Amino acid sequence: MAGGSQFWKGLHDCKDWVNRVLENIVTPSKICIGRQSVKSDCIKLYNESKKQLHHHIEKLGSHVSLTADLWTSNHNLWYICVTTHYVNADFELKKFIISFKQISYPHTSYAVQDGLTSCLIEWDLIDKLFTLTLDNASVNDKAAKELRNTMGAEMFFKAEHFHVRCNAHILNIMVQNGTRLITSAIANVRDIVKTITSIPSPMQIFNSVVQRMGLKTKSRLVVDVPHRWNATYDMIHDSLAYKAAINIYATEQHHETPSDSDWGKAESLHGFLQAFSDATKTFSTDRHPTSHLFLKMVLAIRDVLLDERWEQDQLLQEMANAMYVKFQKYWNVPNIVLLVVAVMDPTQKIDYLRFYFYTIGQNVEEKIKELRTCLNKYYLEYEKIAGSCELPTFIERDEHILANDPSSSSLGGYATEGSRICDLEDYV
Numbered sequence: 001m002a003g004g005s006q007f008w009k010g011l012h013d014c015k016d017w018v019n020r021v022l023e024n025i026v027t028p029s030k031i032c033i034g035r036q037s038v039k040s041d042c043i044k045l046y047n048e049s050k051k052q053l054h055h056h057i058e059k060l061g062s063h064v065s066l067t068a069d070l071w072t073s074n075h076n077l078w079y080i081c082v083t084t085h086y087v088n089a090d091f092e093l094k095k096f097i098i099s100f101k102q103i104s105y106p107h108t109s110y111a112v113q114d115g116l117t118s119c120l121i122e123w124d125l126i127d128k129l130f131t132l133t134l135d136n137a138s139v140n141d142k143a144a145k146e147l148r149n150t151m152g153a154e155m156f157f158k159a160e161h162f163h164v165r166c167n168a169h170i171l172n173i174m175v176q177n178g179t180r181l182i183t184s185a186i187a188n189v190r191d192i193v194k195t196i197t198s199i200p201s202p203m204q205i206f207n208s209v210v211q212r213m214g215l216k217t218k219s220r221l222v223v224d225v226p227h228r229w230n231a232t233y234d235m236i237h238d239s240l241a242y243k244a245a246i247n248i249y250a251t252e253q254h255h256e257t258p259s260d261s262d263w264g265k266a267e268s269l270h271g272f273l274q275a276f277s278d279a280t281k282t283f284s285t286d287r288h289p290t291s292h293l294f295l296k297m298v299l300a301i302r303d304v305l306l307d308e309r310w311e312q313d314q315l316l317q318e319m320a321n322a323m324y325v326k327f328q329k330y331w332n333v334p335n336i337v338l339l340v341v342a343v344m345d346p347t348q349k350i351d352y353l354r355f356y357f358y359t360i361g362q363n364v365e366e367k368i369k370e371l372r373t374c375l376n377k378y379y380l381e382y383e384k385i386a387g388s389c390e391l392p393t394f395i396e397r398d399e400h401i402l403a404n405d406p407s408s409s410s411l412g413g414y415a416t417e418g419s420r421i422c423d424l425e426d427y428v
Contacts, residue, residue, distance in 0.1 A: 048170060052122060062087055063130035063156055067166075068116060070107075070135070078107045080115040084125070085286070087130070093288055098123055100188060111141035116147055126154045131162050131337060135169040136330070161337045165330070167294065168283040171301070172229065174326040175276050178231040178319035185265045185315055186232070188237050188258040192250050193221050205253065210245045218242070230280060233273045236266050264316070272316050275304045292345040294338045295356050298331050332360065336374050343375065 057064065064086040071079040082099040099119040103111045120126050120253065132147075134140035144163035152159035196206045197220050207217040221239065224232040239246060243263060250257040258266075279297050282290060305324045310316040342348045342356075357367045 013087065023335070053098070057084070057086070057128070058124060060086060061089070065131040065133065066116075066119075066125070066129065067133045068112075070112070072105075078103050078105070078111075080112065082116070082119045084123075086101050095286055107139070109139050109146060110144035110271045112139060113146045113150075116143065117151065120151070126151055127156065129159075129162060131164045133164045133166050136165045136173060141165075152294060157378070161335060164335050164337060167297075168280055169329045170326075171276065171280055174323050175229045175273070176227065177326050178323040179232055179273075181315065181319055181322065182232070182269060186236065186262070186269065188256065189266050190224065190235065192246055192255060192258060193223055193235060193239055193253055196246070196249065197221050197223055202253070206245065206249045209249050209252070210242065213245055213248075215242065215245060229273070230277060233270070233277050236270045236273070240266060240270060268313060269317060272304075272310070272319065275301070291338055291341045292348070294334065295342045295348070298334070299356065299359060300325065332362075333427060335374055336371070336399070339371055340375060340378060343371065 033179060064084050067083045067085065069081045071081060073079065079198040080099070080101055080103050081097060083095055084098050085093065085095045088094055099115075099122070101115055101118070103115045105111070116132070120129065134144060143162075148155075148159040148162065152162075155162060196202050200325060201221060203218075206221075210217050218238075221242070222231065222234045222237075240263075247257050249255075279301055282293060282297055305320045305327060307320070310320045343350060343353060345352075350371075353371060354364055354368060357364045
């Protein structure tokens with residue numbers, strides 16, 4: 001066998017050589033570039049781009065935030081991907097992947113910390129780092145804690161609030177805790193979708209039904225997968241759009257047709273999960289800032305979970321209760337940085353924070369006092385960076401805060417109109 005493989009390799013090399021000779025005869029002016037030359041040019045271009053980005057970040061007048069994800073290859077090798085996010089001089093949000101490296105085995109907090117540390121050192125970001133966002137996992141929590149213990153003294157604000165848990169990941173955990181209850185509720189819909197998408201021939205028959213009905217054909221229907229609730233939502237969304245075609249296909253092909261009750265449950269679940277799908281998209285946006293939207297999204301999600309309409313449906317009520325347990329665990333005490341960002345949003349400020357603490361049932365004055373203390377520290381730190389600070393100006397506000405926000409009707413009764421405030425006094 002070894003001799004045979006060498007024989008075929010020899011023929012392949014010979015064929016390549018013949019092709020190159022023919023190309024030289026037909027197009028003598030053509031310059032052939034070898035693989036090594038292409039590789040060398042790519043590496044050179046990469047190093048030049050990296051050097052330019054490093055210089056650009058070094059000259060930034062602002063801090064940077066990092067997000068890090070862990071990836072597993074088909075060969076069960078783990079990699080860490082680090083992305084930097086910052087606002088440039090034109091006040092544009094930029095992001096770049098600055099590291100994609102394999103981390104050592106076993107995949108402990110020390111391995112994650114080592115990957116993050118090497119990235120910070122390589123890019124000279126230790127004193128520029130503002131926040132580090134990681135998925136909500138014990139390994140990541142421990143890695144962030146160890147990173148702060150070893151390098152926190154050199155970081156901005158002593159890395160006091162630098163670790164932020166990914167809210168999109170927390171939302172996924174929360175919803176997953178509820179969707180584990182719906183396996184049997186959508187079993188018949190899932191089964192017919194799997195039947196249609198299992199092999200090409202059923203899909204072709206299904207598309208013929210779709211064409212007869214004047215609908216747009218599909219290459220395939222979405223099938224959900226375990227541990228991904230958004231895939232379940234997408235499957236339900238897809239199925240409801242082709243509900244009539246699915247029923248006709250099932251009848252003509254003598255498969256079990258989902259009942260009206262099955263479709264009714266699917267519609268109820270679709271309406272329930274849509275709010276969380278929208279929230280996930282908001283949290284996952286990376287082309288513009290989203291941290292100032294955190295409190296609004298938290299209150300919107302809370303309103304959905306506590307909606308009295310779910311009391312009429314036992315399944316939805318159980319889902320909402322299961323999800324609210326996780327909501328209280330992860331979001332009752334958010335990272336102080338997210339509260340500071342909300343205060344800096346001119347549509348929210350202190351008034352909205354008061355409303356937020358009041359709504360979730362916490363001691364308003366105590367929390368506001370803690371927040372003002374933190375704001376004062378941040379202000380003094382940035383005053384050092386700025387070197388000088390203009391005197392604050394007084395502004396008059398004659399409209400309700402968050403006039404277009406869903407919670408503004410409740411806030412309107414809590415906030416005071418026409419309050420005359422000083423920016424510095426209000427923030428600090």
